[in-house]
Amino acid sequence: MTRSLRHLLLISAAFTLSCESQPIPPSSQTAPTVVTPEPRVVIFLIDGIRWQDSFGDPTHAHIPGMWNDLRPQGALCSNFRNLGWTLTNPGHGSILSGVWQFIANDGSQRPANPTLFEYYRKQKSAPAADVLLVSEKPKIDAVAYSTDPAHGAAYGAAVDFTNASDFDTYDALIARLQSDRPHFVMASFSEVDLHGHAGVYSAYLRAIEVVDSLAVLTWNYLQSDPQYVGRTTMIITADHGRHDDAHGGFQNHGDTCDGCQHIPCMALGPNIRAGYAVTTLYTQRDLCTTVGSILGVATPQSQGVRMGEIFVPIQTGVEN
Numbered sequence: 001m002t003r004s005l006r007h008l009l010l011i012s013a014a015f016t017l018s019c020e021s022q023p024i025p026p027s028s029q030t031a032p033t034v035v036t037p038e039p040r041v042v043i044f045l046i047d048g049i050r051w052q053d054s055f056g057d058p059t060h061a062h063i064p065g066m067w068n069d070l071r072p073q074g075a076l077c078s079n080f081r082n083l084g085w086t087l088t089n090p091g092h093g094s095i096l097s098g099v100w101q102f103i104a105n106d107g108s109q110r111p112a113n114p115t116l117f118e119y120y121r122k123q124k125s126a127p128a129a130d131v132l133l134v135s136e137k138p139k140i141d142a143v144a145y146s147t148d149p150a151h152g153a154a155y156g157a158a159v160d161f162t163n164a165s166d167f168d169t170y171d172a173l174i175a176r177l178q179s180d181r182p183h184f185v186m187a188s189f190s191e192v193d194l195h196g197h198a199g200v201y202s203a204y205l206r207a208i209e210v211v212d213s214l215a216v217l218t219w220n221y222l223q224s225d226p227q228y229v230g231r232t233t234m235i236i237t238a239d240h241g242r243h244d245d246a247h248g249g250f251q252n253h254g255d256t257c258d259g260c261q262h263i264p265c266m267a268l269g270p271n272i273r274a275g276y277a278v279t280t281l282y283t284q285r286d287l288c289t290t291v292g293s294i295l296g297v298a299t300p301q302s303q304g305v306r307m308g309e310i311f312v313p314i315q316t317g318v319e320n
C-alpha cells in the first residue's frame with residue numbers, strides 16, 4: 001500500500017469516527033482545516049528580480065509565461081516586500097526562518113533561527129532528501145540549516161550547487177523531484193541577479209525571460225507528475241529586488257529603496273485562489289509561517305503571519 005493511500009484511509013477512518021462520536025454542534029465557530037494528503041511546497045526563487053521589471057511592468061513584456069499562463073491560476077501579491085537586508089543570503093534566510101536574518105552575505109554565517117527545512121525534518125522525522133535546496137550560488141549553502149541548538153545540521157536540507165546556469169538548476173530540480181520526491185524545495189535561480197550585476201540591461205531582461213519560461217515548465221512538470229499534482233503549492237518569489245532608478249538603477253542592490261524591497265510573490269496550488277490579486281502588505285517573513293501551515297509543521301520562531309488571503313475561503317456549511 002502506498003503512503004498516500006494509507007494516509008487517505010487513516011483520514012477516512014478518523015472522519016468516520018468523528019462523525020459517529022462527535023457531531024459538530026451547529027453553533028461551532030471553529031472552521032475546519034482543509035487537509036491535502038501529503039502536501040508539498042516548491043519555492044521557485046528568482047534571485048534579484050525587481051517588481052518593476054516583472055509583474056509591475058504594465059506590459060509584462062518579459063514575463064509572458066508567468067503573466068499569461070500562471071497568474072490566472074494563482075494568487076498574486078502586489079505589495080510583497082523584503083523589509084530586512086536586501087541581499088541574497090539574508091533574503092533566503094528570512095524566507096526560510098520567518099525572522100529577518102541580518103547575516104553575512106558571503107556564506108560565512110548561518111541563520112540563528114530554524115529554517116523550514118529543519119522544522120519539517122524534525123517534526124516529520126523526514127530524511128535529508130525530503131527537503132531540497134538547489135541553486136547556482138554555493139554561498140546559499142549557509143541557509144541549508146541554522147545554528148539553533150534544537151535543530152541544526154542533523155535536520156538540514158539536501159543541497160545541490162553544482163549548477164552553471166538556470167537551465168542546469170532547472171534540470172537538477174526536476175531530477176531531484178523525480179528521484180527523491182522531496183516534500184519541501186527551495187530552488188533558487190541565480191542568472192537574473194548575475195546579469196544584473198554585470199550591468200547590461202538587455203542581458204538582465206533576457207535572463208528574466210529565460211527564468212519566466214522555467215517557472216512555467218516547473219509548474220507544468222508538477223501538474224504532470226502523479227506524486228505532485230493536486231497536492232503541491234508553488235510559490236514564485238525573490239530574495240531581493242534591485243535599486244530603482246532614483247537609487248542607482250538595476251545593476252546593484254542592498255538598501256531600503258523601493259526597487260530593492262518590492263519583489264514578486266505569487267502562489268499556485270490546490271487551496272490557493274486562482275486569478276486573485278492580493279494588495280495587502282506581506283513580507284518574506286510571512287512566507288515561512290504560510291509554508292509551514294501548508295506543510296502542517298509548526299514554525300514557532302517565525303515572526304511572520306499566515307498569508308490567509310491567498311487561500312480559498314473555507315465553506316463551513318454552518319450558519320453562524
Ligand SMILES: [Zn+2]
Pocket residue numbers: 047048087088089193239240
Ligand atoms: Zn540575491
Ligand SMILES: [Zn+2]
Pocket residue numbers: 242243244247253254255256257258259260261
Ligand atoms: Zn536599492
